[in-house]
Amino acid sequence: MTRRTDAHPDLARPEIGAPFFSTWRVGTPLRQRRAVEAIGVTWERRPWPADGLLGYHVYTGHDASTLLHYSQWRSDAAYEAFVKTHRQERVDEIDTAVPGIERLRLGRYRHHRSLSRPDDTRVPGCIVIVDIEFEGPDPDRQRAWVDAVVEALEAEPNPHPGGISAHFHLSTDGTRVLNYAEWESAQAHLDALAAPGDGIGSATALWERVQTWPGLKGSTVSRYDHALGLIPG
Known part of the structure; x- marks a missing residue:
């Protein structure tokens, strides 16, 4: 049946x-x-x-x-x-x-790691898909880049309250990373993008490292319901 x-799905189901x-x-x-x-x-x-x-x-x-x-x-x-x-x-x-x-x-893809709070019961009002493409296959680079993003997020001096979770997935061909991010609303995500800095995150050295990672070819950001x-x- x-x-x-x-x-909403649980993306971290083992x-x-x-x-x-x-x-x-x-x-x-x-x-x-x-x-x-x-x-x-x-x-x-x-x-x-x-x-x-x-x-x-x-x-x-x-x-x-x-x-x-x-x-x-x-x-x-x-x-x-x-x-x-x-x-x-x-x-x-x-x-x-x-x-x-x-x-x-x-x-x-394969699920790599997630960022969320167990006590957060908010229902996502918007799903944001961040699709990252690298120049050629390199599984070590995929994992290292995600770990650098997590480090920047955890050190973020001005975290936006509208973000709920982030679920990072690695493509099996070694060339892409997909972040399935849950937000309270589309407006919350737009407000975060409009804050100082280049995209989500403040203008810190950690975020600059993420954005200028060797072999990073490009990225797209799409919002969904x-x-x-x-x-x-």
């Missing part, structure tokens, strides 16, 4: 062996809504596809054009088995309901 949930992030371009706010509903209906009419899938969440982009997908798999093998037996029928039904979806990229959660039930 498949059921919907409004609860059972998650293979978190996947992907992006679709659908074009307009109306098509965003139709695609989300088509995904929900398509999945709910079928049994939960695999014990190896812990949860599947969809987010609408504040760019009014894209959807972010986050799936929690126990292993890559569990995902590959799903692709062989269950994925295509779901894709076909969704594409029939909303023709012309562009599937831009599927990223395979949690639109659909699907879990076994």
